[in-house]
Amino acid sequence: MLNKKIEKALNDQIKVEAESSQAYLAMASWAERAGLSGTAAFLYKHSDEERQHMLKLVKFVNDRGGQAVIPELKQPAKDYKTLQNVFALLLEHETNVTNEINSVVDVCLKEKDYTTHNFMQWYVSEQIEEETLARNILDKLKLVGNDNGAMYMFDRDLLAVAAAPESEK
Ligand code: FEO
Numbered sequence: 001m002l003n004k005k006i007e008k009a010l011n012d013q014i015k016v017e018a019e020s021s022q023a024y025l026a027m028a029s030w031a032e033r034a035g036l037s038g039t040a041a042f043l044y045k046h047s048d049e050e051r052q053h054m055l056k057l058v059k060f061v062n063d064r065g066g067q068a069v070i071p072e073l074k075q076p077a078k079d080y081k082t083l084q085n086v087f088a089l090l091l092e093h094e095t096n097v098t099n100e101i102n103s104v105v106d107v108c109l110k111e112k113d114y115t116t117h118n119f120m121q122w123y124v125s126e127q128i129e130e131e132t133l134a135r136n137i138l139d140k141l142k143l144v145g146n147d148n149g150a151m152y153m154f155d156r157d158l159l160a161v162a163a164a165p166e167s168e169k
Contacts, residue, residue, distance in 0.1 A: 001065045002061065006108065007061060009104045010057055013101070014061070014068060014070075016100045017050050017053040021050035022047075024043050025047040026077060027043045027076075028042075030079065036083065036151075037155065045162045056122075060116075088138060090134050095131065097127060141154065
């Protein structure tokens with residue numbers, strides 16, 4: 001049975017993951033309209049992955065006798081200045097998510113809930129990968145600058161990343 005502090009921390013995290021999914025969906029839609037189909041495919045997929053992160057938490061809370069709360073979500077931005085701006089926001093967002101995950105882990109340790117602590121380790125590892133990926137993409141975009149040819153290649157590369165199985169990323 002989950003104690004109330006753990007249940008609250010996990011429900012807060014459900015909202016964080018749902019908002020991540022929503023934010024990346026907005027970015028994907030923007031990229032699609034900007035003609036960046038590879039980037040859009042990457043971001044749509046990323047949005048789906050965040051939804052899976054949320055669902056995994058929903059099921060864990062319910063399976064352990066708690067009550068998962070499906071949250072109301074705020075509307076993300078509709079427009080972004082540049083693609084670099086999109087990925088800078090994405091990296092900033094993921095850094096915040098890492099902090100939130102760390103707070104959940106903190107509560108687990110304080111409450112001596114080692115089962116939830118163990119469950120959360122998957123999220124701890126996932127965050128390392130996601131932050132690294134976002135940083136790498138941002139570094140590439142800095143190299144691309146205003147070069148349209150390089151942007152075309154960048155977009156094609158992201159299409160390949162979106163199409164690759166998880167193990168090859
Ligand atoms: Fe589920 Fe990107 O954090």
